[in-house]
Structures are given as C-alpha cells and as structure tokens.
Amino acid sequence: MMGPVLAACLLIILSTAWISQANGATCKKDGxxxxxxxxxxNVDCSSKGLTATPSNIPTDTDRLDLQSNKLSSLPRTAFHGLNKLTYLDLNYNKLQTLPPGVFDHLVTLETLGLSNNQLKSLPEGVFDKLTKLTRLELGSNQLRSVPEGAFESLSSLNNIMLTNNPWDCTCNDILYMAKWLKKKQDEGLGGVDTAGCEEGGKAVLEITEEEAAEDCVYPNTTTAIPTTIITTLASSNDDDIPELPVPQENFQKFLGYQEPDHLPTQPQCLMSISGYLGLMMFFVLISAAILYVIHFLKKA
Incomplete structure (x- = not known):
C-alpha cells in the first residue's frame, strides 16, 4: 500500500509549496x-507607483509599508488575513474614501498612517476594531469633521495627528470631535492640538456649541442642471435648443473614464498572471495524483 501513501505525501508537498509561493508572490524574490x-x-512596498494594493501579502507580516504610491481606493478585503500586523503605512497616497470594515481584521495594529491623502470623510465605525492602536495619523487630508463615535474604541491611543485638514468649526458635526479632543487633552493624549479650525485659527477642542450652531450642509460635488432649464429644453423644438458646452473633465467622469495612472502596472499584471498559472498547475498536479491513487487501488 505504499502507492497511495506516496501519492498522499506528494499532494501535501505540492499543496505546501504552492501556498508558500502564493503567499510570497508580492516579494522581489518571487518576481x-x-x-x-x-x-x-517586514514588507516594503513604498514608492513603487502602485495603483492597487498588492495581493498575497505574507500572512505573518508585522509591518507593511505602502506609502508614496498612487492608491486612490482600497478594497474592503485589502488587509484580511493580516491579523498579526502592528504597523500599516498608507501615507502619501491618493485615497479619497475608506470602505467600511477595511481595518476590521487588524486587531493587533498599533500604528496607522493615513496622512497626506485626499480623504474627505470617514465611514462609520472604521476604527472600531483597532483597540490596540497607539498612533493614528490623519493629517493633510480634506476632512471637515468625523462621524459621531469615530474614536471611541481607540482605548490604547497615545498620539493622534490631525493637522492640515479644513475642519469646519461652524458646523455642529464638529462638536463630537471637539468634546473628545478636550477630554483626551485632559487625559494626556498627544497631538490633540494639531486640529485647527479652517477659519479663525482656533483649535477644534476649544469650540463651543454656540460657535458650532449651524446645520451641516456641504455643496454637492456634481453639477446639476436646474429643473427650469430641463423643462424649457423638453418643450422646445430641436432646432431651438442651444448647444450647452460640457467640460471635458465632467464628460470623462460621466463615461467612467480613468486616467492612465489608475491602470494596473506591468508588475501587477505579471503577478496576477503568475498567480493564475500557479493555481492551474496546482490543480493539474492534484488531479494527476488522485488519478494515480485510483489506478493503484483498482490494481490492488
């Protein structure tokens, strides 16, 4: 009965080898x-011109450096499986939004760098699972406020960076953050004074309810055509309709056009191809081993 045993050993060896290759596919030694x-x-992916997060990051990674790339978005599952990560650097990218739950699996994370991006808002509960976080960097973004309760789960935090954001201290959405920063200043949290109001130069933590009494109404980033114009155009003859110039940038956005720097880079394409080829080879070898076992058992 050595045949089936040898075949089983072959399956285990092939599986281990393929998994090891897949986990290390982002590293230079594997192309x-x-x-x-x-x-x-440590995994260093900084300054590589990346437009997407690398795949197959080793699951035992402790520090992941993705700073100074061209990341404009993150998949919700970008860091799933990296439950040993203590350091994640996403500074100096082009992030405009963060998907809910993107950091939920990083339960051991201690440092999170999100400075020098283009974040305009934070989703509800984005930091809720980061109870071990000691340093949070959110400076140099486009944040005007944070959601109610955004920082409540950060029980281990000892330093926060919030400088160079257009914090809106006239809007009542800022009150949660102002009260939280004031409380944390009394507890000795570092960096609470790095949040300054966009107008007036006052620290956010000094804002009172009287000063932030306005309802929060932010202009829509899309350009809408007034209803009166639509009605007029609908009731007019085609010959009478004036030609309306459409900015090229808006037209490209309407069509879903993406600039070339948002396309996958050549190394990323090669990585994807090699991953698929490796997967196909893996299944071919498993099939061959299974057929060998069946053939041996029939003979026996």
Whole structure:
C-alpha cells in the first residue's frame, strides 16, 4: 500500500509549496515588486507607483509599508488575513474614501498612517476594531469633521495627528470631535492640538456649541442642471435648443473614464498572471495524483 501513501505525501508537498509561493508572490524574490524580510516580517512596498494594493501579502507580516504610491481606493478585503500586523503605512497616497470594515481584521495594529491623502470623510465605525492602536495619523487630508463615535474604541491611543485638514468649526458635526479632543487633552493624549479650525485659527477642542450652531450642509460635488432649464429644453423644438458646452473633465467622469495612472502596472499584471498559472498547475498536479491513487487501488 505504499502507492497511495506516496501519492498522499506528494499532494501535501505540492499543496505546501504552492501556498508558500502564493503567499510570497508580492516579494522581489518571487518576481513581485515588494521587498520582504522574513526575519523581521517586514514588507516594503513604498514608492513603487502602485495603483492597487498588492495581493498575497505574507500572512505573518508585522509591518507593511505602502506609502508614496498612487492608491486612490482600497478594497474592503485589502488587509484580511493580516491579523498579526502592528504597523500599516498608507501615507502619501491618493485615497479619497475608506470602505467600511477595511481595518476590521487588524486587531493587533498599533500604528496607522493615513496622512497626506485626499480623504474627505470617514465611514462609520472604521476604527472600531483597532483597540490596540497607539498612533493614528490623519493629517493633510480634506476632512471637515468625523462621524459621531469615530474614536471611541481607540482605548490604547497615545498620539493622534490631525493637522492640515479644513475642519469646519461652524458646523455642529464638529462638536463630537471637539468634546473628545478636550477630554483626551485632559487625559494626556498627544497631538490633540494639531486640529485647527479652517477659519479663525482656533483649535477644534476649544469650540463651543454656540460657535458650532449651524446645520451641516456641504455643496454637492456634481453639477446639476436646474429643473427650469430641463423643462424649457423638453418643450422646445430641436432646432431651438442651444448647444450647452460640457467640460471635458465632467464628460470623462460621466463615461467612467480613468486616467492612465489608475491602470494596473506591468508588475501587477505579471503577478496576477503568475498567480493564475500557479493555481492551474496546482490543480493539474492534484488531479494527476488522485488519478494515480485510483489506478493503484483498482490494481490492488
């Protein structure tokens, strides 16, 4: 009965080898773009011109550096499986939004860098699972306020960076943040004074309810055509309809056009192709081993 045993051993060896190759596919030694240090568990993907997060990051990674790339968005599952990560650097990218739950699996994370991006808002509960976080960097974005309760779960936080954001201190949405910063200042949290109002130069933590009494109404970023114009155009003859110039930028956005720097880079395409080829080879070898076992059992 050595035949089936040998075949089973072959399956285990092939599976282990394929999984190891897949986990290390982002590293230079495997043809990837990132530098991986197996001893320190560091993965350095900084300054690579990446427009998407690398796939197959080793699951035992402790520090992941993605700063100074061209990331404009993150998949919700971008960091799933990285439950040993303590350091994540996303500074100096082009992030405009964060999907809900993107950090939920990073339960051991201690440092999160999101400065120098283009974030205009934060989703509800985005930091709720980061109870071990000690440093949060949100400076140099486009944030005007944060959602109610955004920082409540950050029980281990000892430093926060909020500078160079257009914090709207006339709007009542800022009151949660103002009260939280004041409380944390009394508790000795560092960096609470880095949040300054867009107008007046006053610190956010000094804002009172009387000063932030206005309802929050932010202009829509899309350009709408007034209803009266639509009605007039609908009732007019085609010959009478004036030609309305459409800005090229808006037209491209309407069509879903993307600039070339949002397209996958050549190394990323190669990584994807190699991953699929590796998966296909894996299944071919498994099928061959299974057929070998069946053939041996029939003979026996």
């Amino acid at each position: 990837g773009v990132c530098t991986c240090n197996g001893q320190t568990k």
